[in-house]
Amino acid sequence: MAITYNDLIASVRKQAKEISLDELKRRIEAKEGYTIVDVREKEEYRGGFIPGAVSVPRGYLEQNIENRVPDKNAKIVTYCAGGTRSWLAAKTLSDMGYTNVEVANPGFTRWKDRGYPIDMPPQLTEAQRDRYSRHLLLPEVGEAGQTKLLKSKVLLIGAGGLGSPAGLYLAAAGVGTLGLVDLDVVDASNLQRQVLHATSRVGMPKVESAEKVLKDLNPDVKVIGIKERLTSENVDRIFGDYDVIVDGTDNFPTRYLVNDASVFLGKPVVHGSIFRFDGQLTVFAPEKAAKKLGIAPGPCYRCLYPEPPPPHLAPSCTEAGVLGILPGVVGLLQATEAVKLLLGRGDPLVGRLLTYDSLKMKFRELKLRRAPDCPVCGPSPTITKYIDYEGFCAIG
Ligand SMILES: [Zn+2]
Numbered sequence: 255m256a257i258t259y260n261d262l263i264a265s266v267r268k269q270a271k272e273i274s275l276d277e278l279k280r281r282i283e284a285k286e287g288y289t290i291v292d293v294r295e296k297e298e299y300r301g302g303f304i305p306g307a308v309s310v311p312r313g314y315l316e317q318n319i320e321n322r323v324p325d326k327n328a329k330i331v332t333y334c335a336g337g338t339r340s341w342l343a344a345k346t347l348s349d350m351g352y353t354n355v356e357v358a359n360p361g362f363t364r365w366k367d368r369g370y371p372i373d374m375p376p377q378l379t380e381a382q383r384d385r386y387s388r389h390l391l392l393p394e395v396g397e398a399g400q401t402k403l404l405k406s407k408v409l410l411i412g413a414g415g416l417g418s419p420a421g422l423y424l425a426a427a428g429v430g431t432l433g434l435v436d437l438d439v440v441d442a443s444n445l446q447r448q449v450l451h452a453t454s455r456v457g458m459p460k461v462e463s464a465e466k467v468l469k470d471l472n473p474d475v476k477v478i479g480i481k482e483r484l485t486s487e488n489v490d491r492i493f494g495d496y497d498v499i500v501d502g503t504d505n506f507p508t509r510y511l512v513n514d515a516s517v518f519l520g521k522p523v524v525h526g527s528i529f530r531f532d533g534q535l536t537v538f539a540p541e542k543a544a545k546k547l548g549i550a551p552g553p554c555y556r557c558l559y560p561e562p563p564p565p566h567l568a569p570s571c572t573e574a575g576v577l578g579i580l581p582g583v584v585g586l587l588q589a590t591e592a593v594k595l596l597l598g599r600g601d602p603l604v605g606r607l608l609t610y611d612s613l614k615m616k617f618r619e620l621k622l623r624r625a626p627d628c629p630v631c632g633p634s635p636t637i638t639k640y641i642d643y644e645g646f647c648a649i650g
Contacts, residue, residue, distance in 0.1 A: 263341055270332075270344035271356045275365050278331060278358045282306060289323050291332045293343040294362065298335060302372040304358075304365060309375070312339045315346050326351045333358040333365075376401035382474065386428055399597050400428060404474060406596045407431040409496040411484065411512060413460040414438070415581030416502030416526050418450035420589040424500075425468040425475045427593055432468060433478040433496060436460045447578040484508050486640030489515045498592045499523045502585065506562040507643040513538065513555035514640055517631045520546055522602075524591045525555070526584045531577050533584035533610040536622060537591050537603040540631040544604070547595060552604035557625035562643050580612055 257265075281288055282305055290307040292299055299309040310318050312334070323330060330352060334340040337360040347355045366372060376397040378386070382404075389395040395403075408429050410417045413436040424432060438460050440451040448460075455463040461479030468477045482488055484503075489511055493499065499521050501512050509525075516523045520542030526535045537552070544551035587608070594600045607620045630637045 262345075263338070266341045266345040269348045269355075270341070272359050273331065273356050275358060275360070275368065275370070278304070278333075279370055281331075288329045288331050290358075291319070291323070291330055291343070292362070293332055293334050293339050298362075300375055300377070302362075302366070302374050304333060304362065305371055305373045307333070307373075312343050312346075315343055316350065319347065319350070319352075323352075327353050329354045329356075331356045331358050334361050335363050337361045378404075382428075385472075385474070389427070394599050395597060399599075403428050403593070403596055404430040406498070407433065407496045408498050408500060408592055408596070409433040409435065409493065410500045410502060411435050411508065412502035413448075413450060413464045414444065414502060415447045415528060415576070416585040416588060417464075417500070418448045419582045419585035420500050420502065420592070421450055421464060421468060422471065423586060423589045424592060425472045425477075427589075428472065428474055429593070429596065430474065431476045431478065431496075433480060433492070433494075434461045434464050435480045435482065435484055435492060436464075437481055437483045447576065447581050449582070484511055486511065486642045489640060490519065493519050493521060496521065498595050500588050500592055501525045502588070504528070509555060510562055510643060511640060514630055514637060516540065516543060517554050522547060522595055523555075524588045524595070524603075526588045528576055528580050528584055530575055531580065531612045533580055533587075533612070535584055535587050535591070535603060535608045535610070536606060537595070539602065539604045540624075547602075548598070549602060549604060551624070553622050553624040554628060554631045556630045556637070557628045558622060560625070560629050565644075577612060580610075583610060583612070 290304055292303050292307040292309050293312040293315060295311050308322050310322055330347060332340040332343045340357045340361060344355045344357045378397055378400060386400045389400050390397055406429050408424055410421055410432060413434045421432060440456050440458050440460055440463050442456050444451055445453060450464045450467055459481055461481050465477040465479050468475055480492055493515050499512060499516060501523050503509060504527055512523060516538060517540050522543040523538040525538055538554050539547060539549060539552050540554040541551045591603050594602055605622050607622050609618045626632060629635055
């Protein structure tokens with residue numbers, strides 16, 4: 255005999271247990287291990303969902319549930335908008351052999367009316383899904399990671415040799431905000447290595463030249479050009495709410511200022527430097543920055559070199575040669591570390607110095623240790639405000 259819809263619902267209610275929305279909220283807050291399955295359509299899910307819920311629309315339940323929830327004895331709670339589809343989904347799950355299925359009633363509409371917490375799914379546009387498709391295919395990035403990158407802010411100190419490749423690839427990867435600090439104008443002698451710039455833009459401020467290229471490469475990226483020299487006066491303002499600092503300068507005053515600001519403000523610094531045929535790279539994540547990243551703290555620059563050398567002993571950097579390709583390698587390694595920090599993936603180069611010898615084509619790794627008596631990140635610091643060192647050269 256054919257059964258009516260009401261009969262069906264009545265029989266389903268015998269197969270699964272109902273729980274209240276209050277009970278579901280309590281379980282979420284207590285972090286009890288439940289798999290919450292949202293069986294509404296994708297469009298409904300995009301408008302918000304109960305925290306932690308996985309989306310398996312009812313129309314695809316039979317096809318997709320075993321991928322999402324392989325354990326047939328898992329504790330499952332289904333919900334929909336008003337409390338009908340969730341029961342039908344529970345019946346399907348019971349029929350498929352799931353033994354521990356409950357239904358949260360009346361569903362999402364009431365949950366939202368009560369002002370209970372709601373999570374929003376990553377919201378990429380069609381164009382973004384297309385642009386970042388190779389990222390979306392990586393489970394380590396995916397839509398959630400790409401959304402994170404788009405919301406991230408990276409500050410590049412210098413739009414020169416290191417800042418050029420780093421800026422290009424960070425923009426291509428969809429890092430949503432790129433700040434560029436550089437006071438220089440493009441010079442013909444830069445073009446041998448500073449690939450953000452071009453012959454047609456010689457004489458143009460580097461931040462403007464860079465902005466032109468980066469905006470054209472990826473309109474998702476907001477480029478903030480900062481035509482200033484970093485000083486003790488402006489460093490707090492410029493560092494602002496950036497997540498990661500990519501240091502591409504090679505002058506001591508800026509390097510020490512960037513370091514001290516990163517310690518005071520809790521910003522990780524991806525540090526790179528180049529000389530002739532050799533490059534170096536590390537990530538400085540002292541206490542406060544490491545805490546934000548959820549990683550173990552490493553040394554800062556002053557742990558290694560407490561004070562800059564006196565000006566007359568500093569290398570004469572304006573005259574130093576550099577292989578044009580070298581900053582490309584180091585800048586891209588810096589970009590890689592920056593993206594890893596933003597995504598919270600992999601092992602960051604904290605407490606490790608990577609050296610690159612392009613003539614021998616050799617990479618080496620050295621351990622870097624925190625100095626227990628570091629003047630800025632140690633337990634009893636003697637440097638508690640910024641110092642402007644003077645009299646050093648600057649190259650990019
Ligand atoms: Zn230190």
